[in-house]
Amino acid sequence: MVPFLVGFLLFMIVPLGYAVYTSLYTTRIIGGTVFSGASNYTQTLQSSEFWSGVVRVIIYACIQIPVMIVIAFFFACVFDLGVAKFGRTFRTIFFIPFAVPAVVGAVMWSFLLEPQFGPMVHLANAFGFSGTNFFSPSLILPSIIVIVIWEWTGYNMVILYTALKSVPRDVVEAAILDDTPLWRIIVRIKLPLVRPAIVMLVFLNTIGALQLFTEPLILSYFETGSVSVNYTPTLYIYNTAIAADQTNLAAAGAVILGLVIVVISTASLLFRRRRGELA
Amino acid sequence: MSVSTVRPAPAPAADPAGVAEPESRRERRRRQRLEEQESIIPVELYGLRRGTVTLVTALAFVFAIFTLVPIAWIVINSTKNQANIFETFGFWFARPFSFFHNFSLLFQNVDGYGTYIQWFGNTALYAVLGGVGATALSAFAGYGFARFSFRGSKMLFYLTIAALLVPITALTLPLYLTYAKAHLINSLWGMVLPSMISPVGIYLMRVYVDISVPRELIDAARLDGAGEARIFFRVALPLMVPGFMTVLLISVVAVWNNYFLPLLIFNINTRYPLTVGLGLWSERAQNSGNAQLFPMVVIGGLVTIIPLIVLFLILQRYWRGGMLLGSIAN
Numbered sequence: 001m002v003p004f005l006v007g008f009l010l011f012m013i014v015p016l017g018y019a020v021y022t023s024l025y026t027t028r029i030i031g032g033t034v035f036s037g038a039s040n041y042t043q044t045l046q047s048s049e050f051w052s053g054v055v056r057v058i059i060y061a062c063i064q065i066p067v068m069i070v071i072a073f074f075f076a077c078v079f080d081l082g083v084a085k086f087g088r089t090f091r092t093i094f095f096i097p098f099a100v101p102a103v104v105g106a107v108m109w110s111f112l113l114e115p116q117f118g119p120m121v122h123l124a125n126a127f128g129f130s131g132t133n134f135f136s137p138s139l140i141l142p143s144i145i146v147i148v149i150w151e152w153t154g155y156n157m158v159i160l161y162t163a164l165k166s167v168p169r170d171v172v173e174a175a176i177l178d179d180t181p182l183w184r185i186i187v188r189i190k191l192p193l194v195r196p197a198i199v200m201l202v203f204l205n206t207i208g209a210l211q212l213f214t215e216p217l218i219l220s221y222f223e224t225g226s227v228s229v230n231y232t233p234t235l236y237i238y239n240t241a242i243a244a245d246q247t248n249l250a251a252a253g254a255v256i257l258g259l260v261i262v263v264i265s266t267a268s269l270l271f272r273r274r275r276g277e278l279a
Numbered sequence: 280m281s282v283s284t285v286r287p288a289p290a291p292a293a294d295p296a297g298v299a300e301p302e303s304r305r306e307r308r309r310r311q312r313l314e315e316q317e318s319i320i321p322v323e324l325y326g327l328r329r330g331t332v333t334l335v336t337a338l339a340f341v342f343a344i345f346t347l348v349p350i351a352w353i354v355i356n357s358t359k360n361q362a363n364i365f366e367t368f369g370f371w372f373a374r375p376f377s378f379f380h381n382f383s384l385l386f387q388n389v390d391g392y393g394t395y396i397q398w399f400g401n402t403a404l405y406a407v408l409g410g411v412g413a414t415a416l417s418a419f420a421g422y423g424f425a426r427f428s429f430r431g432s433k434m435l436f437y438l439t440i441a442a443l444l445v446p447i448t449a450l451t452l453p454l455y456l457t458y459a460k461a462h463l464i465n466s467l468w469g470m471v472l473p474s475m476i477s478p479v480g481i482y483l484m485r486v487y488v489d490i491s492v493p494r495e496l497i498d499a500a501r502l503d504g505a506g507e508a509r510i511f512f513r514v515a516l517p518l519m520v521p522g523f524m525t526v527l528l529i530s531v532v533a534v535w536n537n538y539f540l541p542l543l544i545f546n547i548n549t550r551y552p553l554t555v556g557l558g559l560w561s562e563r564a565q566n567s568g569n570a571q572l573f574p575m576v577v578i579g580g581l582v583t584i585i586p587l588i589v590l591f592l593i594l595q596r597y598w599r600g601g602m603l604l605g606s607i608a609n
Contacts, residue, residue: 119369258449
């Protein structure tokens with residue numbers, strides 16, 4: 001208990017406090033570090049680069065999360081019902097990407113989608129989409145979405161599958177005896193019962209989406225310029241701290257992003273508590 | 280949400296103390312399969328046509344292909360030399376067979392920016408220390424939260440839950456800034472110690488202790504005069520094994536796959552973990568004209584993912600039963 005609390009204090013509370021402290025100062029080439037109050041915050045909030053990243057991850061989240069959850073729920077239902085053959089094997093296969101580091105996942109997909117040599121480009125050409133460039137400004141976001149869906153669908157599916165398993169069997173049997181069609185059993189009985197798990201997944205995926213970082217960074221290694229240095233808020237913070245060496249400004253960015261996510265989290269917690277979904 | 284949704288692992292391991300004759304692998308599999316079949320309502324009862332079963336199986340097959348395509352690609356291309364990776368068909372083999380040559384490059388410092396095998400050792404070290412540490416701390420703290428109430432214990436637990444919501448990014452940059460101040464850049468402990476703090480692990484262990492360690496058992500042990508430490512290690516811990524394994528699995532994977540923290544806090548390549556090393560190679564291969572690094576990125580990626588895939592296949596029952604919510608936010 002005690003070691004955890006000490007660690008908790010040293011590695012969570014202290015750094016957070018130090019980040020807030022740092023964000024209130026400015027280091028100048030001449031004059032050293034001076035207290036500058038909220039100026040780093042106003043500078044970040046007025047920066048169009050920061051905001052374009054924020055807007056981009058929101059668009060990304062609005063597409064990626066629903067698509068992934070629908071696929072995950074579909075297959076969770078399929079495996080729960082035992083409708084498909086070889087269900088166990090498929091479940092294991094779908095889960096494999098969870099064991100693959102995001103860096104390696106992004107590297108593999110970068111090779112596959114690479115504009116000059118990537119096999120997927122050849123495939124697209126073969127199907128009549130000649131001149132497809134998955135790293136072009138219009139296709140880079142869909143490419144990232146595909147990569148993240150590849151990485152996380154299996155994990156979401158396993159969680160929904162577990163939730164579906166807890167739906168009482170006699171309820172479903174009663175519905176079958178009433179000649180309720182299958183799609184209705186799913187939509188009217190199962191979906192409402194696993195709704196809390198779905199809400200939880202949407203919420204966790206949203207937090208993950210707002211922090212999108214690894215996949216765009218790796219893609220930018222493979223095709224310089226395909227992903228701008230401020231593509232997502234986390235990339236903005238990273239590049240401000242490391243490449244531009246403006247740690248004070250980056251600290252302000254990290255605090256703002258942290259606050260946004262905490263606000264979303266708290267709002268969703270309160271929302272769920274009001275609806276009585278949290279014990 | 281019903282309790283079973285968040286339960287770390289199901290009944291099969293109900294005999295963690297190993298008192299009874301250990302069930303053989305095959306027997307266990309058969310029993311699990313039978314249990315599973317019993318719990319499934321036969322498909323015919325839903326009034327489905329055969330065509331539907333075929334169609335759904337086909338859809339699952341398509342998604343399985345999508346899942347396996349990158350893995351197949353990396354396996355096939357680990358056997359190719361640099362020219363063939365780009366010039367031959369991506370999903371078939373090509374001569375010469377360069378797997379062993381590529382593999383040997385992982386033991387050399389080819390471009391002066393680091394050696395793969397060293398990064399592999401680093402990752403394994405960080406993952407073992409961080410993962411085992413996180414699991415042990417989570418077990419202590421989870422047990423403490425579940426079975427003791429002391430002044431402020433409720434508040435502390437809520438604080439832990441709140442920490443679940445703090446995004447990794449918002450925490451990593453502050454850690455980096457603190458390390459820069461405290462001269463902890465490039466320190467092993469700078470990587471391992473924060474990895475040990477796992478709010479998810481504590482939450483899961485607490486839930487698991489609540490389900491699987493009866494209060495009466497602990498009270499009985501106390502009446503028998505056993506000390507608290509003895510009760511924890513001899514009575515509670517054996518009952519916590521399935522939950523313990525799940526948390527261990529999640530923590531090891533989290534450290535193994537971590538990219539952002541080591542990217543910030545290490546600036547000498549002998550300290551890099553695999554993720555940072557492979558990221559660096561990808562960048563140098565593409566942008567610094569070091570194209571000889573491409574085959575190494577490919578085989579390095581393959582060697583990186585094999586240990587974890589094997590680990591997951593061996594420990595299947597711990598995530599199959601009820602993998603947990605919460606470790607997704609990274």
